[in-house]
Amino acid sequence: MDVRVRINELVDALIRHNRLYHQQNEPEISDWEYDALFRELETLEAVHPEQAREDSPTKQVGSAPIAELVPFVREIPMLSLQNGYKREPPEEDPWIDLRDFEERLRRVLGEEAPAVFQYVVEPKLDGLAMELVYEDRRFVRGGTRGDGVTGEDVTHNLRTIPSIPKVLPPSAPTRLTVRGEVLFDLPGFEKMNSAREAAGERRFENPRNSAAGTMRQLDPKSVAGRPLHFYAHSAGVLPERVPSHHELLNRFAAWGFTVNPINRRCTGLDEVIAAVADLERLRVDLPYEIDGAVVKVDSTAQQDALGFVTRSPRWALAFKYPPPTAQTRLESVLFSVGRTGAVTPVANLAPVRVGGVTVRNATLHNEHQMTRVLGLRVGDLVEIRRAGDVIPEVLRAVDEPGRADRPPIAYPETCPQCGAHLVREPNPDDLDKVLIRCPDKLSCSAQARGAIRHFASRLAMDIEGVGEKIVDQLVTHGLVRRPSDLYALTKDQLVNLERMGELSATNLVSAIEASKARPLDRALMALGVPMVGESTARDLARYFGSLDAIMGATVPELTGVPGVGDNVAQAVRAFFDEPGNVEEIERLRARGVQFPGGARVANGTAFVGKTFVLTGTLPTLSRDAAKARIEAAGGKVTGSVSKKTDYVVVGADAGSKLEKAVELGVPTLDEGALLALLEGAS
Ligand SMILES: [Zn+2]
Incomplete structure (x- = not known):
C-alpha cells in the first residue's frame, strides 16, 4: 500500500477517535487498539518523515519545552461582559437583571428595536x-x-x-x-x-x-x-x-x-x-x-x-447564579493545630457533590461560629456552600426531629496534638471572638512542624527540599524541634531518613547552608512574627535596615513605617518581647544565620522603590492618572505581576493579573486604598 495513503488513513482515524473519546465520550475502539494505530503511524512517520502530516496526532504531544512564557498580543481586544445576578426571591424578582438588560437594549435601539428579540x-x-x-x-x-x-x-x-x-x-x-x-x-x-x-x-x-x-x-x-x-x-x-x-x-x-x-x-x-x-x-x-x-x-x-x-x-x-449549596451529614469535627498554635474546627462530612466537585471537608471558622452560630451536633444534616476558589463552608444545620437530644459539639480542653491545656485569648482580628491556642510552643509537634515548614517555605528562607514529608520525619525522629535546629543537621543524620539518599542529603545540607545569607526581610518572614507578611517584612527591613533596630523599636517607632498600623506594631513588639523568640534568634545567629539588611530608607514614603501593577477599570482614576500619581510619589508602574511586584491595584473586571497576584501572594489595593496610601505619602 502507498505509504502516503496509509498515513492519511491513520491520521484521519486517530483524529476521529480522539474526538469520539475526548469530546463525545463515546470511544469506538479500546485504548489498546488506539495505541496500536498510534504506534503504526509513529513508525511510518519515522521512516518517511517527508510524508508526515502537520496535524498528525503524534506531533501534538512531543513538542519541546519552552524557556519562558512570552506575551501574546491580540489584534482585537478581548472585552469583558456586563454582569447581572440572580436575586433572592421572594423579596426580589430573581430575574430583574435580565429584564433590565432587555430594557436597556430597547432604550438604545429606540425605533429600531424589534418587537421580539x-x-x-x-x-x-x-x-x-x-x-x-x-x-x-x-x-x-x-x-x-x-x-x-x-x-x-x-x-x-x-x-x-x-x-x-x-x-x-x-x-x-x-x-x-x-x-x-x-x-x-x-x-x-x-x-x-x-x-x-x-x-x-x-x-x-x-x-x-x-x-x-x-x-x-x-x-x-x-x-x-x-x-x-x-x-x-x-x-x-x-x-x-x-x-x-x-x-x-x-x-x-x-x-x-x-x-x-x-x-x-x-x-x-x-x-x-x-x-x-x-x-x-x-x-x-x-x-x-x-x-x-x-x-x-x-x-x-x-x-x-x-x-x-x-x-x-x-x-x-x-x-x-448564587454559589452552589448541598446538604450532607456532619460525621465529625476535627481540630487542626496551626503553626501559631491556633486550634480551628474543620467539619468532616459525608462526601457530597457541590457544583460538580466532591467535598469531604468544610471550614467551621472558629468556636463562635461552630457553637453559637451553627450550634452543631455530630450527625447533623448540614447545608454547605462552595463559592469559587474558597474552602467550602458550613452555612447551617437543618432542623430535624430529635436533633436537640444530641449533645452539642464541644471544643477540646487539650491540644489534640500534644495534650497541653488550651488557652483562650482575645482574637486580634475580631475582639468579639476568642482565639483558642495551644500554649506549648516547644513540645507541640503540630506547631513545630508548622513553624519549620513556614521557616523553610519559598517566600521565607526558601530551603529547597524541606517539604512536608521531610519535616514530619525530622520532627518525629526528634532531630529538629525549632528552625534553628535545621542548621545543626548533618549529612549522616539525614541519610537515615526515608527516601533520602547520599546525594539528596548532601543537597539538603548545602541548601540549608545557603539559606543563612537570606536577606533580612525574608528572614523576618521566616521567624513567623504574627501579622507580618511578605510586604510588611520588606517595609520593616527597608525602614530599619537591621534586625537589631527592628527588635529594639518601640510601638510608635514601628507605626512610623508607612503601611504599618497599630495592630501590626503591637504584634511585632510583643513578638520580640517574648524571651523564647529572642533566644531562638540568638541560636540562629550562633549557627550562622546572618539577617543581612540593606541601607535604611530615610523617611521613605510607602512608594519609594515600590513596584505597582494596575489591572481592571478603577472607579474614578484613569489608568494614566493612577500611573502618574504613583510615579509622582516615587513608585514605579510595570505591566506584569511577578514576585518583585509590591502591590497590584485592582479595578472592575480585573483579569489574570489579579489571579497572578493572588497566586504569588502580592498584596492588592482597590482605588480607595491606593488613594489613602497616596494621601499618606504626600
Ligand atoms: Zn499542642
Whole structure:
C-alpha cells in the first residue's frame, strides 16, 4: 500500500477517535487498539518523515519545552461582559437583571428595536479564556486573556488539547481568531486526582486553578494527557460577515471546534428566563463547572447597532447564579493545630457533590461560629456552600426531629496534638471572638512542624527540599524541634531518613547552608512574627535596615513605617518581647544565620522603590492618572505581576493579573486604598 495513503488513513482515524473519546465520550475502539494505530503511524512517520502530516496526532504531544512564557498580543481586544445576578426571591424578582438588560437594549435601539428579540443563552463556563489564531487555516498561536490586549502565549500547551483543531477545512476563512474557554472536565479531573494520589502526588484542589496552572507549564509533555477541553464561543478576527451568533456557532462546529451542545436559541425574554433557570437546575449534573449563563443578542446587525459601553458589549450579559449549596451529614469535627498554635474546627462530612466537585471537608471558622452560630451536633444534616476558589463552608444545620437530644459539639480542653491545656485569648482580628491556642510552643509537634515548614517555605528562607514529608520525619525522629535546629543537621543524620539518599542529603545540607545569607526581610518572614507578611517584612527591613533596630523599636517607632498600623506594631513588639523568640534568634545567629539588611530608607514614603501593577477599570482614576500619581510619589508602574511586584491595584473586571497576584501572594489595593496610601505619602 502507498505509504502516503496509509498515513492519511491513520491520521484521519486517530483524529476521529480522539474526538469520539475526548469530546463525545463515546470511544469506538479500546485504548489498546488506539495505541496500536498510534504506534503504526509513529513508525511510518519515522521512516518517511517527508510524508508526515502537520496535524498528525503524534506531533501534538512531543513538542519541546519552552524557556519562558512570552506575551501574546491580540489584534482585537478581548472585552469583558456586563454582569447581572440572580436575586433572592421572594423579596426580589430573581430575574430583574435580565429584564433590565432587555430594557436597556430597547432604550438604545429606540425605533429600531424589534418587537421580539432573538437571543442565544450559553452556559458561562468557569474556565480559562483563550484565543486561538489560525493563519492559512492552520493553528499558529494561542494565548490567555491577560489584560484583554496582552496575555501569555501558551501555544505549546494548546497544541496538546485534542478538541482544538490544528488544521481547518477549506470551508473556513483563511484567517480567523476563535475565542473560548479551556477547562477540565470534572470526571477527568477526579480521575487525574486519583492517579496523582496513587503516585504519591498532591491532589489538585480546584479545576479552574489547575487549568490555569496547567496552561502555564513550560513543558507540554506535562500537559499532554491532562483532560482539558476547549469550547468555542466567539470570534475575534473574522473576515466574513455572519448574520447571527447562532450561525457563527454552527460554522465553528462545521470547522471542527467544539461548541457547547446545550447552548440554546431563545425567542423573547420569557424563553431566556426559562433557559437560564433550566441551566441552573442542570448545573449540578454538568461534567464541568459553570457559574452562570451568558445571554447574547443573536442578530449581528442588532449587535452592531447596540455597540459598546466602556469596555463591554451592550448586547451581552453574564448572568451569575448564587454559589452552589448541598446538604450532607456532619460525621465529625476535627481540630487542626496551626503553626501559631491556633486550634480551628474543620467539619468532616459525608462526601457530597457541590457544583460538580466532591467535598469531604468544610471550614467551621472558629468556636463562635461552630457553637453559637451553627450550634452543631455530630450527625447533623448540614447545608454547605462552595463559592469559587474558597474552602467550602458550613452555612447551617437543618432542623430535624430529635436533633436537640444530641449533645452539642464541644471544643477540646487539650491540644489534640500534644495534650497541653488550651488557652483562650482575645482574637486580634475580631475582639468579639476568642482565639483558642495551644500554649506549648516547644513540645507541640503540630506547631513545630508548622513553624519549620513556614521557616523553610519559598517566600521565607526558601530551603529547597524541606517539604512536608521531610519535616514530619525530622520532627518525629526528634532531630529538629525549632528552625534553628535545621542548621545543626548533618549529612549522616539525614541519610537515615526515608527516601533520602547520599546525594539528596548532601543537597539538603548545602541548601540549608545557603539559606543563612537570606536577606533580612525574608528572614523576618521566616521567624513567623504574627501579622507580618511578605510586604510588611520588606517595609520593616527597608525602614530599619537591621534586625537589631527592628527588635529594639518601640510601638510608635514601628507605626512610623508607612503601611504599618497599630495592630501590626503591637504584634511585632510583643513578638520580640517574648524571651523564647529572642533566644531562638540568638541560636540562629550562633549557627550562622546572618539577617543581612540593606541601607535604611530615610523617611521613605510607602512608594519609594515600590513596584505597582494596575489591572481592571478603577472607579474614578484613569489608568494614566493612577500611573502618574504613583510615579509622582516615587513608585514605579510595570505591566506584569511577578514576585518583585509590591502591590497590584485592582479595578472592575480585573483579569489574570489579579489571579497572578493572588497566586504569588502580592498584596492588592482597590482605588480607595491606593488613594489613602497616596494621601499618606504626600
Ligand atoms: Zn499542642
